[in-house]
Amino acid sequence: MSTSSSSQLPAELWLYIQALATADYSPVVLANAEWFQYQPPVDPFSQIRHFWRDARSFSLVNTHWNALATDLLYSCVSIDGNEQHFDRLLEILRRGSEYTVANRVRAIRLSSRRFDWNRTILALCSASVQVVLLPDVERFPDLRAVVMNVPKEPLEGAGVFAALTHIFWTETQTSAGLLGRLLSAAPNLRGMYLTDSGTALERGTDPIANLPSALPSLRNLTLGTLDRLSLQSILAVDCFRRITTLTCHPNWLTLLPTLPALHTLRLFGSRTTIDFRVLFEICPVVEEISLDVWNRFVRPDPQTMKPGHELQLIRLHSAVTVVRDWSNIQEFFGMLVAPGFPVVQRVVLHNAWYRVIHDLNFGPVREMLSGSPSEVRIEFPEGSLL
Missing domain, CATH: 3.80.20 (24 nucleotide stem-loop, u2 snrnp hairpin iv. U2 a'; Chain A)
Structure with missing residues (x-):
């Protein structure tokens, strides 16, 4: 690409194009992204080497792009132990008047x-x-x-x-x-x-x-x-009264104050107990819940439930491919269709569910779901239905 052709567009537009091309690796983009993995993301710099690699490659195109790519390159910096x-x-x-480069970080x-x-x-x-x-x-x-x-x-x-x-x-x-x-x-x-x-x-x-x-x-x-x-x-x-999205271990639920604005609750951790009585008490307007099926579940108290409370989505994770004890799965889906549990519009099965649903032991769960008056939609992340 020649310098004349690349300079026909404003510099801001070229920089925007370069930022789009590196968005998958950008710490700024990753920090704002929605994640549905079982464990919460902890490092928006996890792909920083790919980000710097692509930014450097832009700087080699021509002189005009070199200046733009330098701005992109130093938009994300790391302080290591090397003096x-x-x-x-x-x-x-x-560098620059009033630290121009620093103001682009x-x-x-x-x-x-x-x-x-x-x-x-x-x-x-x-x-x-x-x-x-x-x-x-x-x-x-x-x-x-x-x-x-x-x-x-x-x-x-x-x-x-x-x-x-x-x-x-x-x-x-x-x-x-x-x-x-x-x-x-x-x-x-x-x-x-x-x-x-x-x-x-x-x-x-x-x-x-x-x-x-x-x-x-x-x-x-x-x-x-x-x-x-x-x-x-x-x-x-x-x-906490203004938090709309919370990610934590299930054990913290009993210690948290009321979360009147919380719409999304993501629970990571297994082999513990998730008490839906406490959950709905401290999260009265929650619409989306993410959790691991390999927990024990305490059903909510219908008498304390808010009338008409509905859940738009439950993201149900399973990292287990070989199932020897089906009680957790049966307990969860039994709670899902039980009287008094809020109406759930969708349940999305994440991770290793394909082996589970084709097992003969999953048959009773299918029958329980098909015989329930609840019209919950159970699907996979790509959209295919159970």
Whole structure:
């Protein structure tokens, strides 16, 4: 492609085309995407190498595209433990009048160790960053030597993060205090994923520090593997009455406050009990539920159910291909068609259901469904009916 032909369109349009071509790998797009997997997504940077690869390939087309692709390339940056890499990144972000390159950064993957570097990059990009990820610490003890203490004011001089809409955060001992200050400076935050470190030695022994009293704009919350202190910290924040989408383990249901605006509830975890009495009590207007069939189920109390309450969708997951105990499946579908359970418009079977439905032991379930006055539509993700 020649420079003259590529410059016939406005630069903004070419940049938009390049962004569309890399959308499948973009952390900004992945952070906003709807996911139906059994486990919740934890890393919008999971495809970042593909994103950078494609952005670099655009830069090789011609001089005009090189400038545009550079903007795309530095829209998503990662802070690792390499000092030479950090110095180079910092130099590039400071280029231009009023840090032009830094103001184009949309997503940042923070370092799990170098919080001095994190503070510097966050301060530079505070006006533009939309997605922030703090991953879990690397499992190499020798890296503890380069941990930089979090200062008392880790975001001093950063101002307000007006564009920040999504945070994916792993709380550790070394990150203590930073999340609260970041949340306090993000008035437009819409989505947050929060979990504790998977490394026992890195988990904090205190509640999450400095959390704001309220998160008025938060609508989508995912609670990963949290200890009781961390969970109590987030439960004390005034945000749950405005949450519309919640992802959590079934065990948290009994600890949650009432969720009057919740429309979508995604439960991950198996071999436990899902109490629909509690579920419908704290989620009075829920319309969509996602859960694993390999749980025990407690039926709701018809006398406490809201009259006319309907569920638009239940996403039913199964990761088991060899079934020896059919009681979970029979218990769930029996509850589904029982008097007093809300009318369900659709049930979508995710994962390894094809082997289950063709097993002879599934026959009684088919008969139970066909003999029920309920007209629930049971289908697969691609749309084919059971």
